[in-house]
Amino acid sequence: MKVLMQYASSELNVKNSRFLAEIFPINSAAEARELLKSQKGKYEDACHVVHAFVAGENGEVLGCSDDGEPSGTAGRPALAVLKGSGITNIMLTVTRWFGGTLLGTGGLVKAYSDSAKLVLSQAITEALIKKHTFQFECSYSEWENLRRSLDEFSVEMLQADYSEKVRVNGQIPLEKKAPFEAFIENASKGGIKLVFLKV
Incomplete structure (x- = not known):
């Protein structure tokens, strides 16, 4: 399409x-x-x-x-x-x-x-690029490290809420989902729970 x-x-x-x-x-x-x-x-x-x-x-x-x-x-x-x-x-x-x-x-x-x-x-x-919507929460220091790498995965930021932690909502192309999951897992040593939302 x-x-x-x-x-x-x-x-x-x-x-x-x-x-x-x-x-x-x-x-x-x-x-x-x-x-x-x-x-x-x-x-x-x-x-x-x-x-x-x-x-x-x-x-x-x-x-x-x-x-x-x-x-x-x-x-x-x-x-x-x-x-x-x-x-x-x-x-x-x-x-x-x-x-x-x-x-x-x-x-x-x-x-x-x-x-x-x-x-x-x-x-x-x-x-038309099919995308997945995701969200995760992280610390401010984790966010500083992750933020610089988002362009590599063609992430489209939808929202970032800054309170005690940073809550991030975004979209990512279908073909980048698996590498992005691996990146978040490795960068946070398993500490960040990445959730993909059903559209």
């Missing part, structure tokens, strides 16, 4: 109807819903703001809507294009301004599919 890195847009005109396709990076269905509200507010003069999204590590979180277009002619074709792209954590909106000519169901399916394909041709993506 790949993830979308940045916003992109494209425009398509079909029989005087204008289709503005936009893609956005997202992390959840809730974020997609908020973005859709924002898009509908932004384009109040449009006839339809159709959307589709794919999220989750394996693209397992999906959603779409025809937004008043005939059932199955807009959201589902757009979602099919998204699913076929192998991109996750992506939201697509296609905003339509009616041009006075009815396109028919086949014409609508083609217009929304083509809009999705056109904007995806501009998508900037990178490979």
Whole structure:
């Protein structure tokens, strides 16, 4: 799977109807819903703001809507294009301004599919790196020693709480998990309990 890195847009005109396709990076269905509200507010003069999204590590979180277009002619074709792209954590909106000519169901399916394909041709993506979330507690002196080596393991720090001890939360790529466990074990002589959290 790949993830979308940045916003992109494209425009398509079909029989005087204008289709503005936009893609956005997202992390959840809730974020997609908020973005859709924002898009509908932004384009109040449009006839339809159709959307589709794919999220989750394996693209397992999906959603779409025809937004008043005939059932199955807009959201589902757009979602099919998204699913076929192998991109996750992506939201697509296609905003339509009616041009006075009815396109028919086949014409609508083609217009929304083509809009999705056109904007995806501009998508900037990178490979999705599967990560494990971990936590551990250590003394301040242990933390000073460990901290310098975290970059070697591509650790992404999420949080460090400093109280009596240092409590560390972070993420690490799947392939670095075993070497990281060995490093923590050796560096602390078994004194630090490294816990991997279920996502």
